[in-house]
Amino acid sequence: LLPNTAASTRLSQVNDHLTQPNSTDSKMAAKITVHWLEDSRAQRILWLLEELGLDYEVKRYSRDPKTLLAPKELADVHPLGKSPVVTIVEDGKTLTLAESGAIVEFIVERYGSNLSIPASSSDMQARADYLYWLHWAEGSGMLPLMFSIVFAQLPKQGPWLAKPLLNGVSYGAMSQFVLPRLKENFRFIEQSLAGKDYFAGGKLTGADIMMSFIAEGLESSPLPNDKYPNIFRWYNSMLERTAYKKALEKGGKNDLGRFT
Template sequence: MAPKITVHWLEDSRAQRILWLLEEVSLASSPSLVLPANRAFVLTQLGLDYEVKRYSRDPKTLLAPKELADVHPLGKSPVVTIVEDGKTLTLAESGAIVEFIVERYGEQLGVPASSSDIQARADYLYWLHWAEGSGMLPLMFSIIFAQLPKQGPWLAKPLLNAVAGGAMGQFVLPRLRENFGFVEKSLAGKDYFAGGKLTGADVMMSFIAEGLEASPLPNDKYPNIFRWYNSVLARSAYKKALEKGGKNDLGRFTR
């Protein structure tokens, strides 16, 4: 029996890349590629059965609704619930979700530990985790400092604007330039982040590219990143995922 997956999808969040991953798994699965319990055959014959449950942000605070806390105690998105063989699993954290789905249902989109190409394996693990580690931190700070003056008391706005502007100029923007410069060099001469093929690492890094697109950095300075990102946008699985979820507008956090 095919697994039943529910993606708890919050608008303008990391959840959209989970939909993309699920669409890629459905397209990539083949009866000739036998996954545990013949899952590849099941996915090919039936399609990956998943449901999207949508949530909207508070228009003023931009925070997730309280209903998400009923799914997972931290109330964040993405969260997936998976029903398989009569058992129900609730899993949060983008990286954990991507790793779980790739290993269990879509091994074609991973680089296994048994791979003879140790560089590909290392690259896969590195970028899979870099996206939510080193890559995400300065992006989150840019959102925090963009929102700080808006969310504070009216009388404090001049001070908060000065604090936020100073932090952005002295700390956040230099880190963003450093990070995206590193990614730009890493993609030189490459179509994908690991092993010369699409993997879960590319899925994880797609949100980082969205962050760059919405950042104050000049996008034309990062041609390799946008060459890769445009190839992602052109994929049929990505387009199908957009139909089921929706395009992120990360600019709403920094405008």
């Protein structure tokens, strides 16, 4: 195969632009509000904004203590009524954006490309890893975690007469269906982090920020945490970051154990 010269040149030009830090103007011009729900994926958006040194406002929401669902007020911000949602006002235009992966990717590329791996990276594997984990966290990653929450809640939310029955179904589904998939996922992450400090390209990126919620899910999952030393080595180094700690002060620590 011939080397792919035209494409490489084009890509390295793009690279030059994308790796330049964004101007202070750009950061000053955007007014960002994070609609933050307790014990949710919203906490990592605060961490993202702290890593980028951006100013932002936090609007706090609490879950319904019985159903653990988001409150109706969030539906006034975005039709699906979930969190995180951000509103961004830039040059008089207002944008409302939901879906964690989209928020991280949008904010990183617009206000802080230092947390991305540019499309033009000569390291095709690094860019692929970046996009992979960015999408994986909310796709393949969250799926068995959400199943474990739903099957744990099934006996609690169902009619009390049916509780013994629902406990049986929950136990069966967890042991035969959910736990094997959880184990498979975390074994895969564990192997992917062997000898690595970050998920993509040897540096902190939006992929690490997206994957932090998955690590929190592991912490409060029924899986034995000591089986995943690479995941916790990586996760603990995230917890030690100044930006992570600042974000905790502005939001708060997730208690995901309440869902299981």
